[in-house]
Amino acid sequence: MARDTEVLVLGGGSTGCGIARDLATRGLEVTLVERGTLTDGTTGRMHGLLHSGGRYAVSDQASATECIEENETLREIAGHCVEETGGLFVQRPEDSDDYFREKLEGCRDCGIPARVLSGREAREIEPYLAEDVERAIEVPDGAVDPFRLCVANAIDAEAHGARIETHAEVIDLLREGDDVYGVEVRHGAGPGKRSDAAAGTTEEITAEYVVNATGAWAGQIGAMADLEIEVRPSKGVMTIMNVRQVDTVINRCRPKGDADIIVPHETTAILGTTDEEVADPDDYPEEQWEVEAMIDTLSELVPILAESRTIRSFWGVRPLYEPPGTGTQDPTDITRDFFLLDHADRDGVAGMSSIVGGKFTTYRAMAEEIADHVCAKLGVTASCSTADEPLPGSENLARLEAGMDDFGLRSPVARRSKQRLGSRASEVLATDEPNPVICQCEGVTRAEVRDAIEGSGADLNAVRIRTRASMGNCQGGFCCQNMAHELHPEYDEATVRAALDELVAERWKGQRHALWGEQLSQAMLNYALHATTMNRDRDPASASGDVEFAAFDDGVAREARGDD
Amino acid sequence: MAIEDDVLVVGGGLAGATAALAAAERDVRVRLVSHKESTLRHASGLIDVLGYTPAGEGPLADPFPALADLPEGHPYERVGAEAVRDALAFFDEIAGEAYAGAHTDANALVPTHGGTVKPTARYPTATAAGLASDDRDALLVGFATLPDFEAPLAAAHLEAAGVPFDARGVTVRFPGIERDDAKVTRYAHLLDRDEPVETAAGESTARAALAETVRSRLEGESRVGFPAILGDDSADAVRADLADRLGVDVFEVPMGPPSLPGLRLEDLLFDALSDAGVRVTTGVPVVDYETGADGAGSSGPERIDRVTVDRNGSEIPHTADQYILATGGLVGKGVQSDRERVSEPVFDCHVPHPADRYDWFVDDVFGDQPYARFGLPVDRDLRPLDADDALEFANLRAAGAVLGGYDFAAEKSGSGVSLATGYVAGRRAAEGCR
Numbered sequence: 001m002a003r004d005t006e007v008l009v010l011g012g013g014s015t016g017c018g019i020a021r022d023l024a025t026r027g028l029e030v031t032l033v034e035r036g037t038l039t040d041g042t043t044g045r046m047h048g049l050l051h052s053g054g055r056y057a058v059s060d061q062a063s064a065t066e067c068i069e070e071n072e073t074l075r076e077i078a079g080h081c082v083e084e085t086g087g088l089f090v091q092r093p094e095d096s097d098d099y100f101r102e103k104l105e106g107c108r109d110c111g112i113p114a115r116v117l118s119g120r121e122a123r124e125i126e127p128y129l130a131e132d133v134e135r136a137i138e139v140p141d142g143a144v145d146p147f148r149l150c151v152a153n154a155i156d157a158e159a160h161g162a163r164i165e166t167h168a169e170v171i172d173l174l175r176e177g178d179d180v181y182g183v184e185v186r187h188g189a190g191p192g193k194r195s196d197a198a199a200g201t202t203e204e205i206t207a208e209y210v211v212n213a214t215g216a217w218a219g220q221i222g223a224m225a226d227l228e229i230e231v232r233p234s235k236g237v238m239t240i241m242n243v244r245q246v247d248t249v250i251n252r253c254r255p256k257g258d259a260d261i262i263v264p265h266e267t268t269a270i271l272g273t274t275d276e277e278v279a280d281p282d283d284y285p286e287e288q289w290e291v292e293a294m295i296d297t298l299s300e301l302v303p304i305l306a307e308s309r310t311i312r313s314f315w316g317v318r319p320l321y322e323p324p325g326t327g328t329q330d331p332t333d334i335t336r337d338f339f340l341l342d343h344a345d346r347d348g349v350a351g352m353s354s355i356v357g358g359k360f361t362t363y364r365a366m367a368e369e370i371a372d373h374v375c376a377k378l379g380v381t382a383s384c385s386t387a388d389e390p391l392p393g394s395e396n397l398a399r400l401e402a403g404m405d406d407f408g409l410r411s412p413v414a415r416r417s418k419q420r421l422g423s424r425a426s427e428v429l430a431t432d433e434p435n436p437v438i439c440q441c442e443g444v445t446r447a448e449v450r451d452a453i454e455g456s457g458a459d460l461n462a463v464r465i466r467t468r469a470s471m472g473n474c475q476g477g478f479c480c481q482n483m484a485h486e487l488h489p490e491y492d493e494a495t496v497r498a499a500l501d502e503l504v505a506e507r508w509k510g511q512r513h514a515l516w517g518e519q520l521s522q523a524m525l526n527y528a529l530h531a532t533t534m535n536r537d538r539d540p541a542s543a544s545g546d547v548e549f550a551a552f553d554d555g556v557a558r559e560a561r562g563d564d
Numbered sequence: 565m566a567i568e569d570d571v572l573v574v575g576g577g578l579a580g581a582t583a584a585l586a587a588a589e590r591d592v593r594v595r596l597v598s599h600k601e602s603t604l605r606h607a608s609g610l611i612d613v614l615g616y617t618p619a620g621e622g623p624l625a626d627p628f629p630a631l632a633d634l635p636e637g638h639p640y641e642r643v644g645a646e647a648v649r650d651a652l653a654f655f656d657e658i659a660g661e662a663y664a665g666a667h668t669d670a671n672a673l674v675p676t677h678g679g680t681v682k683p684t685a686r687y688p689t690a691t692a693a694g695l696a697s698d699d700r701d702a703l704l705v706g707f708a709t710l711p712d713f714e715a716p717l718a719a720a721h722l723e724a725a726g727v728p729f730d731a732r733g734v735t736v737r738f739p740g741i742e743r744d745d746a747k748v749t750r751y752a753h754l755l756d757r758d759e760p761v762e763t764a765a766g767e768s769t770a771r772a773a774l775a776e777t778v779r780s781r782l783e784g785e786s787r788v789g790f791p792a793i794l795g796d797d798s799a800d801a802v803r804a805d806l807a808d809r810l811g812v813d814v815f816e817v818p819m820g821p822p823s824l825p826g827l828r829l830e831d832l833l834f835d836a837l838s839d840a841g842v843r844v845t846t847g848v849p850v851v852d853y854e855t856g857a858d859g860a861g862s863s864g865p866e867r868i869d870r871v872t873v874d875r876n877g878s879e880i881p882h883t884a885d886q887y888i889l890a891t892g893g894l895v896g897k898g899v900q901s902d903r904e905r906v907s908e909p910v911f912d913c914h915v916p917h918p919a920d921r922y923d924w925f926v927d928d929v930f931g932d933q934p935y936a937r938f939g940l941p942v943d944r945d946l947r948p949l950d951a952d953d954a955l956e957f958a959n960l961r962a963a964g965a966v967l968g969g970y971d972f973a974a975e976k977s978g979s980g981v982s983l984a985t986g987y988v989a990g991r992r993a994a995e996g997c998r
Binding site for chain 2: 292435436482489492496504505508516517520523527529532533536538541547548
């Protein structure tokens with residue numbers, strides 16, 4: 001029987017998109033389905049650390065070695081997604097000297113460049129470090145934009161013929177006997193880019209081979225074909241500050257613990273994190289103590305955090321996995337390594353493998369290993385090129401540097417646009433039309449928003465992750481409306497209104513954990529702007545029942561009729 | 565030596581200005597001190613009284629019957645419905661020709677820049693031809709360089725809201741705007757001064773060129789709406805000139821911040837303060853206060869004896885007989901918060917709030933938000949009450965958004981509460997002077 005596609009990838013996170021890119025560039029026919037927008041799962045909900053490997057240099061040296069290798073690769077192939085911030089492992093007086101020494105030796109064993117700094121030297125690099133920080137190890141940690149990186153993989157996969165289908169939720173695995181041959185998806189009702197399939201309709205997609213890259217959700221997918229996959233989802237909080245208190249990744253140099261990292265990210269700094277096992281990756285408590293712990297514990301390293309403004313908090317779920325029978329109790333002790341589960345070998349069910357565990361920094365190496373495995377299954381001999389071929393946006397940064405002045409974008413808007421778009425900047429920003437700034441906090445212009453709409457359709461949350469529009473101090477209060485304006489006239493008024501409602505709801509979700517001080521004032525201003533000035537909370541277009549317009553003051557018309 | 569007045573108003577927004585003007589009607593010496601820019605620059609310039617009940621019923625065609633049913637503690641309940649009417653009449657007199665809507669008790673439905681309509685009691689004359697109950701067809705004009713107003717989308721949205729006329733929108737280039745990110749005041753000043761501009765057809769002036777751009781887009785509509793950038797100091801002349809050239813009525817659609825209608829209202833109020841002889845000092849925060857030994861032997865509430873303002877680093881004492889606190893709500897920073905508590909920063913008046921920060925909000929962004937009601941509880945004389953319902957001070961009244969117990973954004977009641985409570989606080993303060 002002819003199949004719809006050769007390889008079907010489930011999951012639009014970094015792993016799934018990485019696999020789709022890898023296989024598509026090897027010449028395979030690939031379809032990827034994602035239940036929401038790209039990065040909706042764990043990828044879009046991490047702290048943006050590009051690991052040097054230093055964090056694992058004591059506990060897990062295999063992972064550490066892999067991290068430093070991939071760290072160097074990503075700087076090459078995805079330069080426009082990476083900020084080379086450097087990182088410090090800092091030691092406070094109460095932190096162990098033995099562990100500090102083990103960390104340094106571990107880094108050296110794994111090939112991670114590492115240098116010891118005195119407390120004074122560390123404070124010269126990061127002036128807000130606490131006075132009593134004793135010393136630090138400098139490593140090549142970086143900041144990475146997981147949204148841009150994941151989307152760049154998807155764009156390149158599409159450019160090589162892949163079908164990327166978002167808002168398509170897998171509702172069943174198609175299994176006949178001991179063979180999985182595809183999935184049934186339901187096309188979603190939310191706005192967004194998709195095939196012609198109408199919302200609510202279902203579609204069967206058959207494939208020669210299925211790759212389950214749904215991470216924390218892999219167990220739920222497996223259950224659809226009676227396969228048991230023992231993922232152990234573990235939640236962690238990230239708290240976003242409104243400015244960068246540090247320009248270097250700051251790690252606490254101690255064995256393990258909550259609230260031990262600060263990652264500078266774009267205009268913000270992200271505090272992380274907690275590690276708590278949860279039963280359901282879609283439904284778990286987001287708790288106040290987690291936010292308080294970020295601020296209270298990390299202000300031991302950077303004291304001004306206690307008085308600073310946070311703009312929101314968000315939670316992600318790690319897709320941890322350990323082989324059956326390992327029995328680790330504490331999720332912080334579960335390995336961060338990844339596992340390729342071939343269900344033919346493991347369960348006697350052919351046609352599908354699952355990929356679980358792992359971490360963002362090594363997504364490309366994971367994808368390569370899966371792609372090799374799939375190619376072996378399908379008898380394809382093409383080899384991997386993803387470590388050498390730059391991603392879209394990172395092909396030619398020199399040309400980008402030279403050409404930026406042509407777009408009439410003023411610094412810092414130009415600088416920010418260039419950083420986000422990389423070598424795609426000329427293509428995106430070349431317009432004869434007016435190109436006003438849509439999002440003032442993040443310096444995002446109309447051309448960039450429209451480019452994102454072209455790629456993601458009427459899904460404003462997908463536009464947000466591609467551009468960072470609405471992710472700054474005002475959390476979209478001032479720009480959500482303007483982002484929605486750019487959808488018209490390509491999308492009709494009802495679609496625009498629905499997309500705007502979705503974006504506003506999403507922005508509010510994370511702000512709830514930052515509602516004090518300046519950010520509570522900001523929330524009230526946003527509320528006043530949307531409810532008082534625009535009446536979006538009681539919009540007659542969205543409310544049930546009709547307004548009796550004739551009962552209200554008609555002003556000038558009344559005067560014209562001489563009623564007064 | 566302190567600076568001495570009879571009434572000292574702290575805060576320079578709609579409530580503070582109204583309080584000072586109401587007090588100055590009596591034979592007392594009034595001073596107004598303000599710290600930050602007022603929040604009027606964020607506001608649409610509309611004077612809402614009550615568009616929806618606290619339960620969400622509405623839009624209310626007539627706000628006045630609903631005023632009688634408000635819950636205890638709501639600022640309107642504190643001052644009474646008659647005071648709301650008196651305050652509106654007081655505002656109408658101050659605003660004169662600049663505002664309309666006084667001819668009827670009915671609310672007007674005004675198109676918003678987001679595209680729907682909202683109920684309001686008074687509206688700038690510049691907005692009058694745009695009301696949604698007027699059944700004449702309307703053309704909305706947006707500008708390619710002004711992303712806050714997408715005219716074709718707003719027109720489609722108005723029709724989705726069920727307005728009784730055909731709305732159409734077009735987007736054009738604004739003649740004379742070269743930069744993609746010009747401020748709204750730049751548009752306004754081009755029109756105010758009718759500056760020379762280059763057009764495809766040669767040299768022209770800003771108003772003529774704008775009218776020329778719009779003329780060819782008209783398809784028989786008898787009114788044209790623009791985003792609220794039609795002039796600043798000479799807004800009436802700009803609008804009349806455009807209407808004259810186009811042969812149709814011209815109106816403005818109120819916009820978000822920075823809002824020219826809000827800034828025009830601020831100018832109007834400060835001109836009135838000057839005319840009324842109120843002494844105004846801006847840019848000075850109140851940093852401290854002292855209570856007096858006055859009222860010796862009494863066990864009643866304390867009296868505020870003096871406040872200290874910080875003027876460029878030097879501390880200047882001010883004394884008055886009566887004080888009015890009109891420093892705004894969370895937006896204006898008259899109400900502040902940290903991770904532990906919500907507070908009023910000038911006199912540390914009691915602000916009721918749940919102990920757990922996670923009870924300050926609800927999960928639905930437009931749900932019944934507790935934080936929106938944060939502010940001071942007051943007696944019927946608008947004097948702040950402490951946690952035991954006793955007076956905080958004998959000679960302090962509060963007005964405007966610093967008051968609690970109402971959600972101005974959901975009710976569309978912000979300006980009305982500021983006017984009514986400002987008016988009552990000003991009157992009572994003047995009457996209370998010894």
